[in-house]
Amino acid sequence: MLAGRKYRLRLTPEQARMAEEFGSICRSVWNTGLEQRREYRRRGAWMNYVPQAAELADAKREHEWLRAAPSHVLQQTLKDLDRACRTHGTFKVRWRSRARWNPSFRFPAGNLITVERLNRKLGRAKLPKLGWVAFRWSRHPGGEVRSATVSRRAGHWYISFLVEDGVLTPGHHAGTPVGVDRGVAVAATTSTGNVHDREFTTGGERIRYRHLQQRLARTHKGSANRRKTLASMKRNMGRVTDRRADFHAQLANQLTTRHNVVVLEDLRTKNMTASAKGTKAEPGRNVRQKAGLNRAILDKGWHRMERAIRNAARSTGTEMVLVNPAYTSQTCNRCGHVDPKNRKSQAVFECTACGHRDHADVNAAKNILSAAGHAVPACGDLAVGRSMKQEPPGPREAVPVQLASQLVGIPRR
Ligand SMILES: [Zn+2]
Structure with missing residues (x-):
């Protein structure tokens, strides 16, 4: 199956400058291509990849700055745009803004990319125009490289290889079905009574972030100080994102190795969090940054959790089922x-x-499992034959916040 392998790059200053430049060229190509597509749509016509790629070739002859980036990379940007417009609709696809978009570009030809290991810690990959780029060899790519994406997030550059690892999804899984309730107070509770959560931010990070917000409020738009402050905020948030991704990966691994079916609620996460950002009650400046912090603290990343489980399920043969979330928390499972x-x-x-x-989340998780047509196993019932270890936690109000870290993925059956 196709799998992604992401590594932290160690670019030389010259390579970082080039990567930055490729990123901004791709951004211009994306935005120009999108504007053209919208213009065509307004006139009731369609624009697609082939004529745009031909126009790009013409534009490269006229504009020298376009020639700095590899042709494949720019064509890939137009292909990505084409797919985005087909999937989401031309007017739903976003502009790539200099401030918000994290630079990212893809080298589509795997046969032009050489990957080798240098020593215990480092590997390197040869990319068109960028040359040899070193990266932290955190794991073996384990397969044939199909493409490579270079991206920057929270102040670091990464390379992600798409590899064909030759592994097939197993057809049979010996585990049992499980229902998972995703919540705001606790990230995930299973119908077997396990609670999975962890702190994604540290106290120091929250204080630092608040200070940075205040500093940001005092800066002027477009100033160097503002840019630096925003970069610090991004680095701060990047660590939170990493922790959350790690938690999701571990949770997904535990669920998919033990269970043949994982049932989740079909949550339209986008709608549910929409009110959190930029409300009318808080029209001041930096609403976005404030929303960012609130999101970071409250957000358990429901959508990403789902994605992590779906991804992990491919290598264990676990089936993921989504059910209607209506009344799962108000229905008695008995x-x-x-x-x-x-x-x-x-x-x-x-x-x-x-x-x-019952514990409210465990009851909800059992309802989620029942909604998918699976019987809740009798041993999942609180009253019968539970050891002390399987007892779900008591009322959540009684659990001090600091203790939340002790709830981290308690592995039990
Ligand atoms: Zn009842």
Whole structure:
């Protein structure tokens, strides 16, 4: 199967400058291509990849700055634009802004890319125009390289290889089905009673971020200070993103190795978080940055969790099922009675009809599992034969925030 392998690059200052330049050329090509497509759409016509690629070739003869980037990379940008427009619609595709877009460009021809290991820590890859680029050999690519993407995030450059690793998705999985409830207070709770969560930010980072926000508010638009402050904020947030990605990867690995079916709620994450950013109540400057912090603290990354599970499932043969999220938190899993009053608090569930008590998230996770047509195993019931170790945590209000780190992916069956 095709798999991505991402490494941290160690570019020389000259290579970093070139990479930056390739990135901005790709950005211009993307934006120009998008504007042209929109113009055509407004007139009721269509523009697509082939004529755009031909126009790009003409433009390269006229404009010298376009020639700095490899042709393949620019054509790939137009192909990506083509796919984005076909998938999302020409007017939904975003502009790539200098401030917000993280530079990224792809070398599509795997046969032109040589990858070799230099020593225990370093590897290197030969890319068109950029030459040999060194990267941290954090794992073996383990397959034939199909393409390479160079990108910058939070102040670091990365290279990501798309490799064909020759592994096939197993047809059979010996595990049992599991339902997973994704929440805001706790990232993930399974129908087997396991709670998975961790802190994504440290106290120091939150303080530092707040200071940076204040500093940002005092800077002028377009100033060097503003650029530096924004770069620090990005580095700060980058660490949070890394921790979250690590948590998701570990959770996905645990779920997919143990379970043949993982059932999740079909959450339209985009709609649910839309109100968090740029509300009318806070029209001041830097709303985006504030929203960024709130997101970083509250956001458990539901969509990314789903993606991580889907990705991990490919190598274990686990099936991922999405079910309608309606009433999963208000329904009693034992008798099926639906009542908002069933949920006594954030953590306690007590059925008003049959008196069944359970941890609210575990009850929801069981409902999610039932909604996919799988029976909740009897041992998952709180009342019967549970060891102390399997006891889900008590009311969440009683758990001090610092303790949240101890809840990290408790591996039990
Ligand atoms: Zn009930």
